[in-house]
Each structure stands twice: as structure tokens, then as C-alpha cells.
Amino acid sequence: MTTLNRSTRRRLKQLNQIPSVWEGDRRPLSPDGESDTEAKGDCILWVDGSQGVVRAIDMVTSESGPEAVVRTLLRAMEYPQGPVKPARPQKIVVRDREIQFFLRGVLQELDIAIEHVPTLPLIDELFREFQENANTQPPQLPPQYADRLMQAAYEIWNAAPWEYLEEHQIVSIELNRWDIGTLYVSVMGMSGMEYGILLYRSLDSLKRFRATVLQEEESLEKLEEAFLGQDCLFVTFESAADLQEDEDIDLSDLAFSEIEPNFGNIHPLEGLRASLFEEEALILLTALEGFNRFLRAQRRQLAGDTFPSLSNRYRISVPQEDSQTGTQQASVKVATLPDISKELLKMIEWEDEEDDEVLSLKAMPVLRDDLVPQNSFLSIGMVSWEMVEYLRMSLGQNPSMEKVEALGDGLPVILIQTSRPKAKTLIEKIQAAGGVKGIFFNPGEDPFEDNTYDLGIIQTNNEEMHVFGEFIQNDPIHAEARKKWDRRCKKTKGHCALLISKGLTGASRGNPQLQDMMALFEARSLSHKELGLGTLQRMLQVDWE
Incomplete structure (x- = not known):
């Protein structure tokens, strides 16, 4: 049996012992002792019968052992609720023999008499009120x-x-x-x-x-x-x-x-x-x-x-x-x-105009960062030509892109995986912009940090540019992925694609299956040097009127 530490017993013996009889019990709140929801469990009560006040009350799971009764009792002594002071009772009465024997073993040397009684009038009345209140609570739905x-x-x-x-x-x-x-x-x-x-x-x-x-x-x-x-x-x-x-x-x-x-x-x-x-x-x-x-x-x-x-x-x-x-x-x-x-x-648009933070460069086109949903999974990879044929048939492709020869091991793709509603919105935005014209990586830097970045950028057919990801240049994983991307795009003569899928939070996260793929936008791999953007810096765009 677990007993109190000597220091705890000394601390409790220092409490003023009052000539009171406390009632203690543990009962289930649900009808007939059955607990059918997580919110229901056992209620532990310690009541000062002489003063008629509840000194401590706790809700515990039905699996909790008798130690829970002791924990509530110690709190009733040292940190009672209501307008009463810390104290040690002269007598404790309980109706459960198991609790009586357990308390006798634990509370030795505290000079507290622990007796068994058939009924606990105060606690019986309190639990009747609890049950009546529980029964009068309306259900979620009539x-x-x-x-x-x-x-x-x-x-x-x-x-x-x-x-x-x-x-x-x-x-x-x-x-x-x-x-x-x-x-x-x-x-x-x-x-x-x-x-x-x-x-x-x-x-x-x-x-x-x-x-x-x-x-x-x-x-x-x-x-x-x-x-x-x-x-x-x-x-x-x-x-x-x-x-x-x-x-x-x-x-x-x-x-x-x-x-x-x-x-x-x-x-x-x-x-x-x-x-x-x-x-x-x-x-x-x-x-x-x-x-x-x-x-x-x-x-x-x-x-x-x-x-x-x-x-x-x-x-x-x-x-x-x-x-x-x-x-x-x-x-x-x-x-x-x-x-x-x-x-x-x-x-909404007024707020967006005031607060939209974008990547920009003086005398250069604005780069938007509001196309790709936050927390999307991004990947630089490749899909086989057989898969490309299937996706072309089932998902469609940019109407402005001609069908190209299957060169190399497969088609280089940028994968954006997000939730189904967000993927649908992303696809609609790209379609409204005329599809994807090109994909490229441009050097970028943040004036407040030392890191340099590869900014993954999508250019849509309405000439807008959208940042889809920021990758640290000296990250070895990204560096290897960029080398493969450049090598594959060279083999396909600059042909690549943007692949959008759902399943961000499911089992296929990071490895979308056929049923997860929602759109394939074929495009050209562009060179940042051809576009002449130089190294981009993160800036806050402010529109003055």
C-alpha cells in the first residue's frame, strides 16, 4: 500500500485539528453507475458535516484507484474551497469499506478516526441534486x-x-x-x-x-x-x-x-x-x-x-x-x-490591398505569394511518360501546349500537394490566368537574414509571376533536387509541368496516388537569366494614393 511521506505527515499534523466530522464518498454521476460518455465519470466529495460545507470536489475516471480519494481529501485539508480555513478533522465517516480500510492505512499517525456508516445524509442530498440537474439538461437535439x-x-x-x-x-x-x-x-x-x-x-x-x-x-x-x-x-x-x-x-x-x-x-x-x-x-x-x-x-x-x-x-x-x-x-x-x-x-479585397506582403524588385514585375496554399507539401521530381499520358487523358493539359516527344526518363514536375478544397481553388486560379506558361528558379535573399534562396516561380499565361516555394540554396537535399531538375529539363528540351494533388493529411502525404492527382499543367522550363530579374529581395509593397 502507498503511504504518505514522512514530510507530508509532519506538514498535515501541523494543521489545526477541528472538532468536526467529515463525510467522504466516491460515486458515478451517470444513472445506475453507468458512464456512457467521456464527460461522465466518478465524483469524489469531501464535506464538513459540522459546518455543512463542501471542502473539496473532484471528477475522476472510473478506472482511477483509491489514491484519488486521498488526493481530494488532502486538498480538502490544505486547500479547501469556500470560506473555510485549512484544517484537519477529528473524524471521517465513509460508507465504503474498501475506502475505510485504505484511509486507515494511509492516514496513520494523523490522529483522525475513520469510521464506516451505512448512509451519508449530506452527500446523499448533494448527489440527488447533481442527478436532478443532469437529468434536466436538454439534449443536443430535441x-x-x-x-x-x-x-x-x-x-x-x-x-x-x-x-x-x-x-x-x-x-x-x-x-x-x-x-x-x-x-x-x-x-x-x-x-x-x-x-x-x-x-x-x-x-x-x-x-x-x-x-x-x-x-x-x-x-x-x-x-x-x-x-x-x-x-x-x-x-x-x-x-x-x-x-x-x-x-x-x-x-x-x-x-x-x-x-x-x-x-x-x-x-x-x-x-x-x-x-x-x-x-x-x-x-x-x-x-x-x-x-x-x-x-x-x-x-x-x-x-x-x-x-x-x-x-x-x-x-x-x-x-x-x-x-x-x-x-x-x-x-x-x-x-x-x-x-x-x-x-x-x-x-476582403480592400484588406488584401492594404496588407498583402509580396516579393518585388524596383522596376521589375511584382511576384505574388498568394497562389499556393500555406502548409502545402512541395516536391521537385519526375513522373514517367506513361503516367503523363494517363494524366493528359484524365486531367487535361494547357490548351496552349503542344504534345511533346517523350524524351529522357520522364517529365520533370513540381508537385504541390494540399487539401482537396484548396487544390480546387488553386486549379481555378491557374485556369483563370490562362494556365501555366513557365516554371523557373530565381536567386533571392532576405535583407534580415544571411541565407540565400532559390525562389521557385510559376509564370502564368497572363504574365503574372507567383512564388510557389523558397528553398535554401546550400541545403544539400534541395541542391541535389535542383541538379536533377536542370538535367531532366535539358533532356526534355525545356518541357516540364506543374502537378497538383490532394491528400495532404492522409496516408498519401508526400506520395500522392493516381486518385489524388487533380491537375497537370504542362509548361516550359525558363531561365532566370533570360528574364533578367537578378537577385530578388523581400520587400513590403505599399500602394500610395
Whole structure:
């Protein structure tokens, strides 16, 4: 048996011993002693029966040994909660024989009587209150609406509106029921960070939140305040498995069975609540089903290059609030809001103009560094000509590039691997710029560091230049990769390509498989000397008006 250190016993004996009887016990909080969630476990309580105060309380896992009871008791003696002073009791009473025997062995020489009693009146009353409070807590979803809400949420996940709708592209859902006029939907997920939809109760709340986020992106306190100041319902998605905080997982790479929807409400006066009351559940259910029907009907137009003006009206069958079986018809109008979306986009573009840090050189073209997603996996390598033929057939290539002779061992490629939504956005940006014209490496330096760099640069057919990577020149791995790149490009007579794939956080990270490859842009290998850029320095571009 583990015993107290001599120094600990001496310290405890120095505490004032008061003529009190303390009750102590350990019980499960869940009904019938069953723990069905991680949040539930065993509760340890130490109560001063003479003064009627709780001196210490702890939640522990059901697997914890009897040592946990002692730890809570020592805290009750030395660091009690509430308006009581540190002290040592004259007597302890418990209802569990095992705990009694364990305490007798551990608390020797502390002059504390430890007795067994059949009941603990104070603790019994406290646990009754705990259980009543637990039973009165509402579930996350009202049971009568839970199945349909879950089904509607999973339909949203399957529809994946974040693949073609950005956060500023707002869709309205007109209800005119339950004291709600119109909800304004903002879709999250195109960035690959967090997936879900926010349904704002007012345009003012939506605009105010987005403006605050853009202005206060460096202040965590103000961002949290802005987040809690929203007025909206929400559905978000997360992994059903327990993940470590530092695990970087893109949910789009997970199987359908591994996805779990969450529902809730945010209000400036209520804060965040991860549950819905009955009326909120009815509102969200009606809105989600209307939104799902709109996505099915208009997906092709929504996925186009523009955000068109679209509108549909639907009749949604919803449960009657005063009936367990009856239904009623709710008329729902779902529409896109191009004008509002343009207004929100201007807010984003204004911030980008003020804050965009780029690589530039006086009298030289601006090099942008906002094309390739952050934290992408970059690789300088080669794919076989057989693979090139397959990718040409399945993915397509730059329309301006002629098919070249298969020279050398394969086609030199720059691989950019990121999440599926980010890869899709990257591909769309390159396509909007006319495809890739050339790829080259240019020397660069940072005036605040001693290192010199190889700047990997993509030139698109609209003559813009985009930095895709910064590689330290004297790094042996990069130096070898550059030699192979130059040698392979010489064999292919300057023919190379940009390969874009998904699967950044999956098993194929760093080694994408065929099913991960999303685009192949064939291009020319350019020489920085021909372009005459010289050594580039990192500078902050400021536009003066």
C-alpha cells in the first residue's frame, strides 16, 4: 500500500485539528453507475458535516484507484474551497469499506478516526441534486427532430457546397415563421479549415462579424468577442474519432462514417450553446431541407464562374409543434444574394490591398505569394511518360501546349500537394490566368537574414509571376533536387509541368496516388537569366494614393 511521506505527515499534523466530522464518498454521476460518455465519470466529495460545507470536489475516471480519494481529501485539508480555513478533522465517516480500510492505512499517525456508516445524509442530498440537474439538461437535439436534422446535415456534407461556394457568397432562406423572417447562409469550408454553414438571423450580424474579423485578425481577444457576438444558428462538422489537438486533418479526406455533425446557437447575450431547443430545431430543420433542395436544383449554376441570381420556392413538410404525429407545410424561398456577396468581397479585397506582403524588385514585375496554399507539401521530381499520358487523358493539359516527344526518363514536375478544397481553388486560379506558361528558379535573399534562396516561380499565361516555394540554396537535399531538375529539363528540351494533388493529411502525404492527382499543367522550363530579374529581395509593397 502507498503511504504518505514522512514530510507530508509532519506538514498535515501541523494543521489545526477541528472538532468536526467529515463525510467522504466516491460515486458515478451517470444513472445506475453507468458512464456512457467521456464527460461522465466518478465524483469524489469531501464535506464538513459540522459546518455543512463542501471542502473539496473532484471528477475522476472510473478506472482511477483509491489514491484519488486521498488526493481530494488532502486538498480538502490544505486547500479547501469556500470560506473555510485549512484544517484537519477529528473524524471521517465513509460508507465504503474498501475506502475505510485504505484511509486507515494511509492516514496513520494523523490522529483522525475513520469510521464506516451505512448512509451519508449530506452527500446523499448533494448527489440527488447533481442527478436532478443532469437529468434536466436538454439534449443536443430535441428527440422528435433529431433523426431528420441528422439526415439533413449529412445531406449537406454529401452536397459539399464549400467546393463551389465561398464564405462571402450568401444565400438567403425566407421562412416568415417562428418569429424569423429570413436567414442568411454563409458556407464554411473552401479553405479546408472548418466545414459547416452559419445561418444568420440578420444581415447586420453577418456583416458586422466579417468586418470585425478582417480588422482584428491579429487580436485573439477581439476575435473571440466578435465570434460570441454573432446572432446565428449553425451546423458544423468534425471527426467522430478523438484527435490530438496538434493533428492536422482535413475532414474531406475522411470516410463518410468518420464525420459527425454538430448543431448549436450563438447569440450576443447567450454566447455559444451546443444544443437546440424545440423551436430552434424546427427553424434549422426547415432551413436545411430547403437549402438541400436548392443545392440539388442549382448545383451546376452555383458551381460556375460567376455567382448568379437564382431563386426557388419550396414546400417543406415539418412537424406540428403541438402534435407528436401531425405535419404542416412551410413555404420556403431560397435565393442567392449577388449584390450582398459583391459587397462582402469588396471588404476582403480592400484588406488584401492594404496588407498583402509580396516579393518585388524596383522596376521589375511584382511576384505574388498568394497562389499556393500555406502548409502545402512541395516536391521537385519526375513522373514517367506513361503516367503523363494517363494524366493528359484524365486531367487535361494547357490548351496552349503542344504534345511533346517523350524524351529522357520522364517529365520533370513540381508537385504541390494540399487539401482537396484548396487544390480546387488553386486549379481555378491557374485556369483563370490562362494556365501555366513557365516554371523557373530565381536567386533571392532576405535583407534580415544571411541565407540565400532559390525562389521557385510559376509564370502564368497572363504574365503574372507567383512564388510557389523558397528553398535554401546550400541545403544539400534541395541542391541535389535542383541538379536533377536542370538535367531532366535539358533532356526534355525545356518541357516540364506543374502537378497538383490532394491528400495532404492522409496516408498519401508526400506520395500522392493516381486518385489524388487533380491537375497537370504542362509548361516550359525558363531561365532566370533570360528574364533578367537578378537577385530578388523581400520587400513590403505599399500602394500610395
